[in-house]
Amino acid sequence: MANPRRISVVQLQNVAGEQAMPPLQISAPSRISSAMLFLKKPQAFPFLLSLFVLLTWVSLRFHHPRPGYVSPFATDSSSLMSSHSGSVDLAANLVRFSSVEFPSQFFKDKRGWLVDPVSAAKAAGLAEGARPCASVHVGEIRPGRMRGNHRHRGCNETFIFWGATTKFRLENPRLERGYAEVSIGVDEVAIAVSPSGIAHAIINIDSLRTTFFLGCLDSLISYNDSTTDFRVWKDL
Structure with a gap:
C-alpha cells in the first residue's frame, strides 16, 4: 500500500518544479520554419513583391545618378x-x-x-x-x-x-x-x-x-x- 505522506511530498515537488520552469521559448529553427511556411502561403505574395520593388529601387538609385546629375568627369x-x-x-x-x-x-x-x-x-x-x-x-x-x-x-x-x-x-x-x-x-x-x-x-x-x-x-x-x-x- 502506498504511503500517503510520500505521495503528497512528490506532488508538492512536481508543483514546485512546474512553477519554477521558465516560459516556453521558440528556437531559431522554429522561427525559420514559421517564416518559410508564411512565404509559401498566397498571402505572402504582396510582401515579396514589395520587397522586390524596394531592392530594385535601391539598386537603381545607387547605380544611376539622380536626374540632372552633372558628372565631374575624370580629373585625376x-x-x-x-x-x-x-x-x-x-x-x-x-x-x-x-x-x-x-x-x-x-x-x-x-x-x-x-x-x-x-x-x-x-x-x-x-x-x-x-x-x-x-x-x-x-x-x-x-x-x-x-x-x-x-x-x-x-x-x-x-x-x-x-x-x-x-x-x-x-x-x-x-x-x-x-x-x-x-x-x-x-x-x-x-x-x-x-x-x-x-x-x-x-x-x-x-x-x-x-x-x-x-x-x-x-x-x-x-x-x-x-x-x-x-x-x-x-x-x-
Missing part, C-alpha cells in the same frame, strides 16, 4: 592612359587613338583592328561609362548628318566612332559655353563616355566619308518615354 591624371596609349580630352570625356599606329588597347593584324570600348574607356580613366552593355546600338552617320543631340536621364553610355572627320559634343556645365566639343580626324578612332544626365551629339562634318559608331548603354531605354530629353542644342 594618375588614372589616365599614358600619352603613347591615346590622347585623352577630359572636358569631352573622350580618348582618341591613331588608326595607323595602335596602342596596346587595340589588337591589330592584317585583318584590321579590334577593341573593347568599355574596357578601353575604363583604362583611359573616363568617368561613369556603361558597364556592362545592357543595350547596344551600332550604325552609320552619313556626311552632314548627326546622331544624338539628346540626354539620357536613366543610363550611362559609352561610344566608339571612326571612319570620317567627326565632331563630338558633350554637355559640360563647368565650361563657359556649357559643353565641350572636339573633332576626330579620318585616321583616328575615338572612345567617349556620356554619363547619365549629360547630353551628347555625334556630327559627321566630312564631305565624303561615313562615320561608323557603336553606342553601349548600361540599361534598356525607350525613346518614347520621358527619360530622354531631345534637341538639347538648337544650333545643331
